[in-house]
Amino acid sequence: MSPDNSKNLARDLNADGFIARFGGVFEHSPWIAEAALAADPGLLHADVGRLHAAMASVLRAAGPERQLVVLRAHPDLAGKLALAGELTADSSAEQAGAGLDRCTAEEFARFQELNDHYQSKFGFPFIIAVRGLDRHDILRAFEKRVGNTPEQEFQTALGQVERIALLRLYQITGQPQHDLGQALMDRLEEFATFTAEPGMLTRLFLTKEHKAAAERLIAWMGEAGMTGRIDAAGNVVGRYEGDQPGLPALLIGSHIDTVRNAGKYDGNFGVLAGVAAVAELNRRAERLPFAIEVIGFGDEEGVRFPVTLTGSRAIAGTFDGAALGVADADGIGYAEALRAFGGDPDAIACAARRPDEVLAYVEVHIEQGPVLEAEDLGVGVVTGINGASRFIVRVGGTANHAGTVPMKLRRDALAGAAEMVLAVERRGLEGTDLVATVGRIEALPGAVNVIPGGAVFTIDLRSPDDTVRRAASAAVLGDIEAIAGRRGLAIEVEQSHDAPATLCAPGLITQLSEAVGRCGVQPRKLPSGAGHDAMAVAALCSVGMLFTRCREGISHNPAESITVEDADLSMRVLLDFIRHFDPAALGH
Numbered sequence: 001m002s003p004d005n006s007k008n009l010a011r012d013l014n015a016d017g018f019i020a021r022f023g024g025v026f027e028h029s030p031w032i033a034e035a036a037l038a039a040d041p042g043l044l045h046a047d048v049g050r051l052h053a054a055m056a057s058v059l060r061a062a063g064p065e066r067q068l069v070v071l072r073a074h075p076d077l078a079g080k081l082a083l084a085g086e087l088t089a090d091s092s093a094e095q096a097g098a099g100l101d102r103c104t105a106e107e108f109a110r111f112q113e114l115n116d117h118y119q120s121k122f123g124f125p126f127i128i129a130v131r132g133l134d135r136h137d138i139l140r141a142f143e144k145r146v147g148n149t150p151e152q153e154f155q156t157a158l159g160q161v162e163r164i165a166l167l168r169l170y171q172i173t174g175q176p177q178h179d180l181g182q183a184l185m186d187r188l189e190e191f192a193t194f195t196a197e198p199g200m201l202t203r204l205f206l207t208k209e210h211k212a213a214a215e216r217l218i219a220w221m222g223e224a225g226m227t228g229r230i231d232a233a234g235n236v237v238g239r240y241e242g243d244q245p246g247l248p249a250l251l252i253g254s255h256i257d258t259v260r261n262a263g264k265y266d267g268n269f270g271v272l273a274g275v276a277a278v279a280e281l282n283r284r285a286e287r288l289p290f291a292i293e294v295i296g297f298g299d300e301e302g303v304r305f306p307v308t309l310t311g312s313r314a315i316a317g318t319f320d321g322a323a324l325g326v327a328d329a330d331g332i333g334y335a336e337a338l339r340a341f342g343g344d345p346d347a348i349a350c351a352a353r354r355p356d357e358v359l360a361y362v363e364v365h366i367e368q369g370p371v372l373e374a375e376d377l378g379v380g381v382v383t384g385i386n387g388a389s390r391f392i393v394r395v396g397g398t399a400n401h402a403g404t405v406p407m408k409l410r411r412d413a414l415a416g417a418a419e420m421v422l423a424v425e426r427r428g429l430e431g432t433d434l435v436a437t438v439g440r441i442e443a444l445p446g447a448v449n450v451i452p453g454g455a456v457f458t459i460d461l462r463s464p465d466d467t468v469r470r471a472a473s474a475a476v477l478g479d480i481e482a483i484a485g486r487r488g489l490a491i492e493v494e495q496s497h498d499a500p501a502t503l504c505a506p507g508l509i510t511q512l513s514e515a516v517g518r519c520g521v522q523p524r525k526l527p528s529g530a531g532h533d534a535m536a537v538a539a540l541c542s543v544g545m546l547f548t549r550c551r552e553g554i555s556h557n558p559a560e561s562i563t564v565e566d567a568d569l570s571m572r573v574l575l576d577f578i579r580h581f582d583p584a585a586l587g588h
């Protein structure tokens with residue numbers, strides 16, 4: 001793991017020169033650069049990543065009072081100082097770069113209104129790293145953040161201050177930014193051309209588009225110093241040897257099949273990020289004390305055949321042979337399609353990995369939810385993949401004439417069910433790490449002039465913690481019984497689904513969180529509400545996941561979107577994680 005000295009940009013500086021150069025990285029706060037250098041004289045020879053991490057940790061350790069002083073040192077956006085020409089040169093250039101010097105009179109008025117509201121609510125000015133945003137994006141973010149709680153917003157503002165510092169460091173040193181992220185985004189665009197339907201992305205399992213994508217992936221793996229192949233179950237597997245051949249491997253993967261009319265990032269992002277990370281190691285001739293295998297699973301979405309996760313189950317050794325007997329809507333059998341793809345239905349067992357050949361599995365994936373965006377974080381560390389319980393509840397009352405029966409003499413099944421729905425919602429709101437949904441309800445007989453004699457509704461409860469989920473299920477069912485008892489209603493509850501949670505390995509959560517922190521981002525842990533290949537691989541080895549923010553949490557949709565900055569951040573976190581990966585600290 002030789003450090004790359006080509007980016008030692010502060011070289012040849014003495015301490016005074018260092019402060020002169022980097023003292024303004026945090027607005028009007030040269031003490032941060034001074035304290036960072038005092039704590040680590042090696043910063044005179046450090047690259048941007050290390051400089052940033054060192055200064056950010058000074059700010060984080062400074063405590064809320066000094067942090068508030070730093071926040072207050074920032075100017076209002078499009079504010080009075082800007083009008084009077086009294087900004088620092090950095091702030092002035094940054095604000096002009098986002099077009100804030102060209103606001104219309106109305107926009108300017110809106111900024112002043114928001115500035116006043118924000119200042120009086122939080123006691124410091126609105127701070128946002130404007131690079132890559134236009135003034136409409138900024139206004140939208142401003143309007144959203146003004147609704148945050150003071151605690152949330154204080155942390156969000158600090159995160160933005162750190163981000164501005166990072167951008168300024170890149171600016172000062174001239175080090176190219178987002179090169180890894182940009183290259184990855186370019187590749188994702190190209191990869192999206194492997195589709196069944198031009199103009200949109202549809203790449204179903206074992207189709208010719210899937211095969212073409214797999215061949216391109218193998219070619220990219222080759223360029224990255226890996227040997228790539230298609231395994232018996234139709235997975236694309238590329239291997240990068242460690243500092244000696246045949247070492248156990250860190251697996252990095254996700255899926256390359258998509259839904260119909262999909263986004264470009266779901267699945268593909270994690271696979272190409274893995275290839276890009278290995279390419280970067282290979283470029284620097286870095287060999288690690290373990291091998292790396294990047295896997296592009298084929299069957300995560302389960303769109304073509306009535307099975308799912310067959311690729312990751314094959315790797316984990318839990319492939320169900322019944323899958324070989326299923327067929328798609330055109331009557332093409334799974335086994336036949338697998339053979340045509342280059343797999344081997346008779347040798348699926350050979351795709352299974354032995355536990356001693358693998359160290360852990362890590363998957364980078366778009367969040368497919370709104371949490372990271374709401375908290376203004378580019379990445380988050382997954383704690384586990386939610387387990388789920390589903391119930392069908394049938395409520396029995398007495399159907400009768402809506403005009404003749406007085407209110408006190410009714411047994412209204414729908415009114416009772418409505419109270420039960422609110423009880424479900426209340427349990428969901430009470431729990432952290434718990435979501436509770438009633439997605440369907442029906443009144444019987446369902447006529448405008450009849451008191452409902454029956455009601456049927458569903459409950460869906462999910463949590464990354466099975467204990468929490470089971471306790472919540474019991475509590476919800478208890479509430480429902482109590483409500484039914486009080487209202488004289490009959491109830492019948494049927495459990496229609498029960499799937500346990502997949503826990504991410506604590507050691508991987510810790511190591512991923514440390515990598516996130518070293519990349520200058522507050523590590524945020526969150527559960528996954530959606531299923532992933534990691535669920536199947538968990539039967540083989542420890543699994544961990546890194547989520548990347550996606551716009552408005554949208555996925556399974558061409559509107560799926562991530563930024564080049566977040567792609568770059570995810571790449572840096574993944575690389576940092578790989579370089580620091582310690583299999584001994586997984587707690588086997």
Ligand SMILES: [Zn+2]
Nearest residue numbers: 255266267300
């Ligand atoms: Zn996915």
